[in-house]
Amino acid sequence: MSEPSDMEAQLRPLMLKALDGDAFAYRSLLEELRRHLKIYFARRLSPSLAANGDDLVQETLMAIHTRKETYDRSQPFTAWLHAIARYKLIDHFRRSKLRMTLPLEDDAAIFASDDSEAVSARMDVDTVLATIPARPAELIRQTKLEGASVAEAAARAGMSETAAKVAIHRGLKSLAARFGGKSDG
Template sequence: MDSLETRLRALVLLSLDGDRPAYRQLLVELTHYLRIYFGRRLAPSQKAHVEDLVQETLLAVHTKRLTYDVARPFTAWLHAIAQYKLIDHLRRHAIRPTEPLGDDFADGTNPGSLMAAHDLDKVLGTLPERTSTLIRKVKVEGSSIAEAASTQGMSEGAAKLAIHRGLKSLMARFSGDKR
């Protein structure tokens, strides 16, 4: 067991036995941990909601603490609650603007779709041909990884890895993030 699990588990067990200082300390540690947890999972535009999610999760932990099974890891129980709070938040705040597609998109003759196809070709052209082909087949054309892998004479695992590395490379190259 890692030190976080050991520390939090000891605090929650003491607090379930009525130890108020242990419960206060548990809430302090959970607050710090949950800020990091939600901060890593929210988009930069959503960072203002971290504190709300922390408070909602702490409230859920408080109200559901008697349902915690002491025979199981505490952090797993905590993550389940935090994950549900995050999903609820994302559903509540999801903005999905839509515009109807005209008939001219169906045959690819729309100038915007032609430019997007050109841009996609240009971006994928910066990758090795095999990786570019795999990404195009799986992510653009909708082929399964198994189908794309077989056309390239690769195993599914190797194809997944190549796609992952290719997308990661593109994100690093075009994200504008200079970490």
């Protein structure tokens, strides 16, 4: 199976073309999704429930088909896809009154390819940072999230270190006022 970023690079353009009315791209997307979802559910279902995997693939493909217009073109496609698949799996477990258990040594394979939580968190951070001007948002991203020093971020932005510190402080203060946190960081 492809790495998550490779999968995003492969699937997102197909989804965008499909949304624009390209029937061939849509058929290609559904075929790729069918393959991906089959693996996705096989990793999450016990061998005794593996027969349910095909049903879950079909349910997920139907949900994608009926809700495709809700996909936000500016967001990663695989996060949207995995959210739908995860909800279909949860619904299945609820209907079956099952709880998934698995030996601890097998957990790496289950969680290794599902990057939806990280993507979701990144989308949340992007949404929050979009509420302040671009320059302070980028400085905050570089210094607080990516680990750059204030001097490095200031140099990239073409500003003095003092100006960068002020912009970061004001940006954090604005976020704190908007979202109720503290701005002393």
